[in-house]
Amino acid sequence: GRLIDSHPDLVGNVIGASEETTTGVMKLKAMTNEGVLPFPVLAANDAKMKHLFDNRYGTGISSIAAILSNTNLFLSGKAVVVMGFGWVSRGLAKYADGMGARVIVCEPDPVKLLEAYSEGYQVMNSLEAAEVGDVFVTGTGNIKVLGLEHFGRMKDGALLANAGHYDHEFDLAGLQEVSVGSREVRRNVTEYELADGRRLHVLARGRLVNIAAADGHPVEIMDLTFAVQALAAHHLASHAKDFGPGIQTIPADIDDLVARHKLASLGVEPETLTEEQIRYQQSWR
Structure with a gap:
């Protein structure tokens, strides 16, 4: 909001942004509804891994x-x-x-x-x-x-x-x-x-x-949030033409990637479904 209000001349240089706070996303949704958010913003706060x-x-x-x-x-x-x-x-x-x-x-x-x-x-x-x-x-x-x-x-x-x-x-x-x-x-x-x-x-x-009055979140938590933010910025830079102005949803594969890397750092591997199980989930018969 401050950029748009105080430096409208710089808005055209912005490819996009990523917002990690609940309050920030709430404000950006309001701006989107009013049609005053001129560039895409990924709602990092809405990512599951955040x-x-x-x-x-x-x-x-x-x-x-x-x-x-x-x-x-x-x-x-x-x-x-x-x-x-x-x-x-x-x-x-x-x-x-x-x-x-x-x-x-x-x-x-x-x-x-x-x-x-x-x-x-x-x-x-x-x-x-x-x-x-x-x-x-x-x-x-x-x-x-x-x-x-x-x-x-x-x-x-x-x-x-x-x-x-x-x-x-x-x-x-x-x-x-x-x-x-x-x-x-x-x-x-x-x-x-x-x-x-x-x-x-x-x-x-x-x-x-x-x-x-304290030191904030544990680092083991913040590495997840910063990973989401970094991947969101990379995604915006790589797919800028795919987004219109306004608040946007974080792609699900970013959540999946961050979770898998975190689990790998803990020495944990997710369960793998068999081909039969996948077919069963995808079938209606």
Whole structure:
């Protein structure tokens, strides 16, 4: 968007691009729908080898690790409220659950919320969860999923962390306005005192906790994402004439290639179907 708005004279030199973030793909889809994206962009985030691993496992483990390392909390038995149940939030819920937390999921999509319930997590409305949560982690890609009404119900000492995008996932400006004071109680932990004496703790000033207050994803995860990005760029450069402007799907063979190379590095070879099995799958008789 910035290139198009600020340097339209350079747009004609762009063959294409690849976008690896959920938020970026969402914005680019909106630009495509409005007809303002003038060149092809491969949605690297939508590749299986990206979102199934980077979003879920990478963000999940690095965000929970960041929360623990910056607070020194014992997560077992605590109520961890996960906002959303997309791939990022699934990872957050998985690793919080693995640490012994009581996971509560809040999600507007009824299908995803039912999935969370079927995974064994407690599900409820976010305002109800605000009253019982010890730790709140957002992973929605949206804005103000936790706001003043939630803050007014939270218990003293509640902790808020963002694992979604930017610093918009909870209303930090609103929290600052209603607080009577704030102080840094630990590195990367800001305490906001409310008029009634309750204290809410915000990690990394509301920015992405695993990046702003920790080291980010494990390298074993990032090599998958970077492989997808590199192959996407190569594919664009090699097949530029095959694409029109707008957001485009990553070819499935890129997923397959990255997965096979990763498995080979682990000394693992996928199962091979027999000719009889292939014929059976392809036949309707």
